Amino acid sequence: MGERELSERGAETRTLILDTALAAFAESGFRGTSVRDIATRCGLTHPALIYHFPTKADLLMAVLTRRDDSEGTAAGYDELRGRALLDHLVETARRNAARRGVVELYATLSGEATATDHPAHAYFVRRYASLRRDVTRAYREAAEAGELDPRIVPSLAAAQLVALMDGLQVQWLLDPSVDMAETLEAHLAAQFA
Amino acid sequence: MGERELSERGAETRTLILDTALAAFAESGFRGTSVRDIATRCGLTHPALIYHFPTKADLLMAVLTRRDDSEGTAAGYDELRGRALLDHLVETARRNAARRGVVELYATLSGEATATDHPAHAYFVRRYASLRRDVTRAYREAAEAGELDPRIVPSLAAAQLVALMDGLQVQWLLDPSVDMAETLEAHLAAQFA
DNA sequence: GTCTATAACGTGATAGAC
């Protein structure tokens, strides 16, 4: 016992905090959430939480980077090429309809982080740039494979697909009868006709 | 003098407050903005502002409904049919690239208002429902006129176009090299091929 | 119609005990 168990308990607490923070930021955004509220939901006091994450901004960034890691390692996203990657995004949308918290997190924060002084501003600038880069490449690969309508411009199509995913998330959150995956699929189907 | 001038001055103050509040809510969202800050920017104390708009939520709703009124009456939006309405939306996107404040306002608030307890939640639910209704009708009219690719489903295309506009606004705010109007136009061009 | 003063509370963060 001793060190081993202690650090394991610390890791468990960290995980609990990150899960709880994700839900809170998702519901009320970064600015609308208080450290105290997250701590209470964890059964902690707020200085106890601050011990693990020195500032509220640190906590937010930890939530975001942890999600990126789990998303990246999970599905072998990096190995997908061409239309397979685009289909994977539709599949992600379908899966997300059962994970409201994650959708709320990005929908709420991406709007908030539009402000240049927001702690996650740089993160979202990078995120969209790399998303558009990956999707542009996928469209280009599909075009080279002769699968794509030749009038489609890959870089524009990438910005469109990313925008579509984001916009549909907001509409779905406000009205669950909006079907994100179906609507995305119809968009892709038209481009690959 | 007297009543006439008094009420005119009151109306001027109200207008100044609404303009300033729009800019503030756009920059920092509803939750990130304080009534004090808006009042100071107007050269007022915060109780003076509260005299005109009893609560912060009232002020937000006044900002939103005023924008709806001026948008609605301005361009004769209601009289547009079919593709003309869709083109008008592209034109609005083009105009909005010169009005960052308005774009920020809706991009920030639509994410925030995803939370059911947000003061503008009901407003955005209504807004998207009526937007989709109008755009669905425009697609249907274009289809009846034989202008539209027959594989396009009006209701899905409407959700797509609205989502596209929203998502592109976020991307543009984070990276001004994203061209909202051009990207929207490419989307429409493909549907009307 | 607008002000000063203040109430009542919530905020992120720190110091130091245990």
Next chain:
DNA sequence: GTCTATCACGTTATAGAC
């Protein structure tokens, strides 16, 4: 690793003078 106690400040809103 977590606590209590506290700081310094910001929040919306109200009371009452002018």
